[in-house]
Each structure stands twice: as C-alpha cells, then as structure tokens.
Amino acid sequence: MYSTSKKAVLLxxxxxxxxxxxxxxxxxxxxxxxxxxxxxxxxxLVKQKMVDLILLDLKLKKDTDFHxxxxxxxxxxxxxxxxxxxxxxxxxxxxxxxTAMKNxxxxxxxxxxxxxxxxxxxxxxxxxxxxxxxxxxxxxxQKAQLEATVNSLNSNHPFLGRSEKILKIKEExxxxxxxxxxxxxxxxxxxxxxxxxxxxxxxARGIRSHQPFVAVNLSTIQSTxxxxxxxxxxxxxxxxxxxxxxxxFHQAEGGILFLDEIGxxxxxxxxxxxxxxxxxxxxxxxxxxxxxxxxxxxxxxNKDLKKAIEEGTFRAxxxxxxxxxxxxxxxxxxxxxxxxEMIAHFMQIDESDLEKxxxxxxxxxxxxxxxxxxxxxxxxxxxxxxxxxxLKKKEVLDLECLPDEIVQSPKxxxxxxxxxxxxxxxxxxxxxxxxxxxxxxxxxxxxxxKGLAAAKLNTNADxxxxxxxxxxxxxxxxxxELDHIKxxxxx
Amino acid sequence: MEKDIIYFFGNNEVMIKKLSAYFNxxxxxxxKYDLNQLDSVxxxxxxxxxxxxxxxxxxxxxxxNYFEKESSRHSKxxxxxxxxxxxxDCRNYLNLLDMPSNIDAFLLRxxxxxxxxxxxxxxxxxxxxxxxxxxxxHRVSLFQRLNYLQFGITNIKDAIEGNIEGQNHExxxxxxxxxxxxxxxxxxxxxxxxxxxxxxxxxxxxxKEVQKLMGHLxxxxxxxxxxxxxxxxxxxxxxxxIRKELVKMQEYVQY
Numbered sequence: 001m002y003s004t005s006k007k008a009v010l011l012x013x014x015x016x017x018x019x020x021x022x023x024x025x026x027x028x029x030x031x032x033x034x035x036x037x038x039x040x041x042x043x044x045l046v047k048q049k050m051v052d053l054i055l056l057d058l059k060l061k062k063d064t065d066f067h068x069x070x071x072x073x074x075x076x077x078x079x080x081x082x083x084x085x086x087x088x089x090x091x092x093x094x095x096x097x098x099t100a101m102k103n104x105x106x107x108x109x110x111x112x113x114x115x116x117x118x119x120x121x122x123x124x125x126x127x128x129x130x131x132x133x134x135x136x137x138x139x140x141x142q143k144a145q146l147e148a149t150v151n152s153l154n155s156n157h158p159f160l161g162r163s164e165k166i167l168k169i170k171e172e173x174x175x176x177x178x179x180x181x182x183x184x185x186x187x188x189x190x191x192x193x194x195x196x197x198x199x200x201x202x203x204a205r206g207i208r209s210h211q212p213f214v215a216v217n218l219s220t221i222q223s224t225x226x227x228x229x230x231x232x233x234x235x236x237x238x239x240x241x242x243x244x245x246x247x248x249f250h251q252a253e254g255g256i257l258f259l260d261e262i263g264x265x266x267x268x269x270x271x272x273x274x275x276x277x278x279x280x281x282x283x284x285x286x287x288x289x290x291x292x293x294x295x296x297x298x299x300x301x302n303k304d305l306k307k308a309i310e311e312g313t314f315r316a317x318x319x320x321x322x323x324x325x326x327x328x329x330x331x332x333x334x335x336x337x338x339x340x341e342m343i344a345h346f347m348q349i350d351e352s353d354l355e356k357x358x359x360x361x362x363x364x365x366x367x368x369x370x371x372x373x374x375x376x377x378x379x380x381x382x383x384x385x386x387x388x389x390x391l392k393k394k395e396v397l398d399l400e401c402l403p404d405e406i407v408q409s410p411k412x413x414x415x416x417x418x419x420x421x422x423x424x425x426x427x428x429x430x431x432x433x434x435x436x437x438x439x440x441x442x443x444x445x446x447x448x449x450k451g452l453a454a455a456k457l458n459t460n461a462d463x464x465x466x467x468x469x470x471x472x473x474x475x476x477x478x479x480x481e482l483d484h485i486k487x488x489x490x491x
Numbered sequence: 492m493e494k495d496i497i498y499f500f501g502n503n504e505v506m507i508k509k510l511s512a513y514f515n516x517x518x519x520x521x522x523k524y525d526l527n528q529l530d531s532v533x534x535x536x537x538x539x540x541x542x543x544x545x546x547x548x549x550x551x552x553x554x555x556n557y558f559e560k561e562s563s564r565h566s567k568x569x570x571x572x573x574x575x576x577x578x579x580d581c582r583n584y585l586n587l588l589d590m591p592s593n594i595d596a597f598l599l600r601x602x603x604x605x606x607x608x609x610x611x612x613x614x615x616x617x618x619x620x621x622x623x624x625x626x627x628x629h630r631v632s633l634f635q636r637l638n639y640l641q642f643g644i645t646n647i648k649d650a651i652e653g654n655i656e657g658q659n660h661e662x663x664x665x666x667x668x669x670x671x672x673x674x675x676x677x678x679x680x681x682x683x684x685x686x687x688x689x690x691x692x693x694x695x696x697x698x699k700e701v702q703k704l705m706g707h708l709x710x711x712x713x714x715x716x717x718x719x720x721x722x723x724x725x726x727x728x729x730x731x732x733i734r735k736e737l738v739k740m741q742e743y744v745q746y
Binding site: 016018019021022025026028029030090111112114115116117 | 632634635637638639641642643645646649654655656657658663666667670674734
C-alpha cells in the first residue's frame, strides 16, 4: 500500500449486510469501509465521507436481473467520474461483466474468488492515481507550510522600534519600496543593527513582495567564487564547473537580491556589479552572451565606504551607483527607547506585561548596556537569560539571569538629556513614557486622527483611548509635553 | 465389456421386469448399472420416467451431459432410453408400448454418445429441479451461500496468519461465527432437500465427496470451533474443494 496518512475510503453498495461485515473485518487498518445497503444513501455518503472507491453489487435485492445494476453503473460514473467503480457479483456471467465494463465499471470482483491479498491488489491498482494525487497534495501542503514557516520566520524578525529614528527609516523604506522598483538601496550600520531586516521590510512593502528575496553574505563566499556564485557558470568554465549552474541573480529574478557586506568584494567584482546596476546585464561565467534580468539590488555594509574609497579598495563610481537611496540604521545605544519593545518581542510577551516578567533593576541594566553587537546581541542575551531563568527556576528575569558582562558594566556616561530623563524615571513610568511618546508621534503623523493612529498602533480607537486615560490617571506629569495626545483626548 | 449385456438404470420395477423378460428372450442379459462405478459399457438403457417422491422425471438429459463430457472414457457407449412416448422416433428410443421385433437391428442403429440424437421431453424436468438446487428459489444461489462461508473462513485464516492487524483465531471466529452458522445451516438444508435428486445422477461420486467435506466444516462450525480443528481439517481447503466439486456437478446440469 502506498504511504498516505489518510486511509482510503471504500464505499460498499450491497444489500447483503454480511458482505459489509466480512469486508470491514478483512480490511481493517487498511481501508475505511463505508456501507450503503441501497442506492438512496450513496450520494450523501460519497459527499460526507470523501469516498475514494466504490464497490457496487451488480444485483441488489429487488433486482430480478442484472439490467438495473448495469444502469446504476452508468449513473454512478456520470455522477462520480473520478471515483473508481468496481462491480462485485456472486455469479455474473462473462457477457454481463463485459457490458458492465462497457457501461463504465473500472473492474470487477467475484465474491466466490475472495482472497484478501488479490482484492487488495485490485483496490490498490485503482487507488494508485489517488495516492499519487494525495502525495502531490501533501507535498504542496508541505511546501505551503514551509513557505508559511519562512514567512513566519521573517515576521518573527520584524523591523522593531518606535523611536523617531526608526520610524523615519521605516517611512523612507516604505516610500522607496513603492515609488521606484529599480532603485538601488544602500543600507549602512554597525553589525547587528538589522540591515537585512530593513531590507526585508522594504521587500515586504514593495511591488516585488510576491517575488523572491535572496540574501547573500558576500563575506562568506571565497573571493574567487563570488562571480560564479552570483552570476552562475557554464559547464567547463573552470576546473570544478562540472555542469551548468545558475547563480543568485537568476534565483532573485523579478525580486530583490540583498548583497550583505558589499564592502568586502574585490574591485573586479565591483565593476561587474556596477555594470549590472547600470544596464541590468551580466554574463554567466564561461559564456560570451549578455543576460538581462530584472533584479533590484539592495546592498548593505558596516564598513565606512568613503574611507575605503580613499584607501583605494572601493570604487567611487560603484559607491555612487549604490547609494542612490542610502539608509543608515543607528546603533541600539542611540535609540534606547526601542529596547523595551525588543525585549518583549524576543521574550514573546506583550509589552504591557514586561514589568511583570522582568525585574526592575534587570530591565534598567538591559536598557543602559552599550550593546555593541546591537539588536543581534540583545536578542542573544534575552535567549540566554530565558534559559538561565528556566535553569534557576525563576519566575521573572532578574539580575541572576543576566550575563556577567552586563551585570558588571559601568553606568554609561554622557547620556543625552532624553536618556537622562528616561533613566531618572521609575521603571513603570519609563515604560509608560516610551509608549506615550510613540502614541504622540503617531498622532502627529496622522494629523491627530485617533482612529488612524490606533490602526497604525495595531489597536482600535477605544483601546487607545482607554490606554491614554489610564496612563493619565497614573502619571499625569508625563503628559506635559505631549500636545497631540492632550488635544486629541481633551486632557 | 460384453456386447450381450444391456445395463439399465431406472426404478420402475414393473418395467424392469418386462424389459428383462424381453431381452432374455433375445439372448441379452439386463443388468443394473452401478452409479458408484460408472463402468465403461456398450449399452446403457435408461428407464423413464424415473420416480422421485411420487414425481416422474426424464433423466436422460443429465446422463447424456455427463457421458458427453466424459466421452473419452465412454466413447463406445450407446445410451438408450425406454419410455412411453409413442410419438418419439429417435433411433435411441425404445418405445415400451411398441417394442422392436428385431432388437439387434435397433441396437446396431442406435447412435453412440457423441453422435447427434435427440429425445423430446415427456416427463418432469430434472435439470430444472437441479438448477433450483444451484440457483435457489429466491435466486440466492448455493454459491452465494458458499461465498459467505468462504469470506468467514478466509478471514479466520488471515487472522491466524497475522495478516489482519490485531486479530487472531478467537476474534476472527467471534466476528464470523453467526454468519458461518447461518450460512452453513442454509447450505446443509438445501443439500438435504435436494440430495434425493442426485441419487439418480451419474455424478454420485462428487456428491459423496461434498457430503464428506461438509461434515468436516460442520464439525468446526458447530462442534469444536477452535484453531486446532480449523487447522486439522484445513477449512480453507475444504471450502475450496466443495466449490470445486459443485462447479463440476453444475457443468452437467445444463440444457
């Protein structure tokens, strides 16, 4: 029997109840046997049970001969052309069987020849196309699930942050995503700030969102193989080229090719990429034919490219072409107000529950740490702390869960005014202020339209009003500079 | 195989006596044909009508079917029929109301089993009666009964051999017991009701074989329904053999 998670359903149409009983026993565990003792129950059963094969007794109780049975075959095949129909008979004569087959029966079985293995092999023969179809469906489902998982993974790494700096970047990325599909984007920023996340954010919002997003970290590819990896190669183009192979450009056709660590490639390769950016053409390694593909380039680097130009390791013309639309993502220490949201996200909890899940001093330490590895380091730290919490059987994340380097880290100096103010507030108030600042900014963007602002903040107008009023009743002093909120909610 | 012996089969004693006297007078001996032996003979005289429980039947059709199918063993056989159909002019028909004066010429003229000769029916139709045995009054054929015996027995065999997930002899027996008992009873009843008709048929032997096999099956189904009996009698083979014998018998019950 073909492997399939669901058992095939066999509908047995026979007035002999013993026949049903015997078949059910013989094929238990192999098939689901569904019984119909007359034709009246066939249609509902086929629909309800998703029948895969019908076994029809050629002569039911009221029949005086085989004519009625032969007519039934025509009717069943008309109603269910895709369901294999096997006739069963006690003693059908050859000419009757031949007529039955002419009328559309797919096969026949003599009750007198009952042999479980033989019958099963006949069922399997006719169920084979069904199993293939089902296997195909299973693979399709698996594929869809994998795609969903990939999407979910992507959505698990959303472009987090409600700081002014990040909101501005999101706005710019959304604009460029929809405005011009071939604009080359250069994303810069320290390692771990989320350059690829920003690129995916752009992809998800653009007209290429249904096309591929292919991310390549150029620093991980051996320099001699960068060209063939990106553009592909023909068989025999070099020693190890045993067959034709398409490169990442082909994989990204119609979509976005994200080239991370663009500052690490050779000058020669820069020329070839420059050519592609200019006229959308390139050559497969070993080929003399130009290929044109529709691919948007989004590049990223943590290097200072201007300095690299001065040092002669990066081409000025390539840089000019890359930075048609430059985006700089600031380090996390420059936007500490984004940290609580990120912690909540990595802990997979609601931000409003943060104070219940993270002890006050621990949260303070997390917010004020330098985070030289930025968001990536924060994420890893939270994962580490979550494991420590489980190991130590703690109810909340506390100082004991923190890595030593964070516990021992000195209080940063030269805080900005905002940071100082933020640091001076009590834990609960800090969270409230971050939230209120976000609401204030959103209202400003939405020209004080509360409904629109609520939607942008993933809530509804009533929910937002309730939140604001609650904050006001607890921390009225935080509202001093929040003019949009005060105006919108008559505070 | 003596040419001066006329074998006969019939149960009308008066006619047998009359025919015996007739043949003796003409230097022939009339001798009863043994259906258990079915020896090769030159002449077999069927005396019609054959009486079964007060009903009168033609039996020559069944005999002819049998000997035709077995003609290699009975190639020289001349099947003769004695009866009261005065209008029958078949060369193998002996009109009891108008016996031939020259029996030698009659015997010489009569056709052997493979030659075309036909006797019109003049009594009850034994083939129709036996057809009822096989096909049933309500069109539930004997083979249909046998099919359910086979279903039940095959399931038990498969369960014993571990071919049915989680089942064994006991569970399979419990599942099939009612069906086996009902069908075996129906099968046996029909057999008993019709066995008298088989006594005047040349396929006595397969009939006896079926009777013996049925006994084995009944022992398992009604007396000792355990695995050792099932295996000792090899019940699946018993059902298969019953079917084989019945199919053989049914081949003779044709027009």
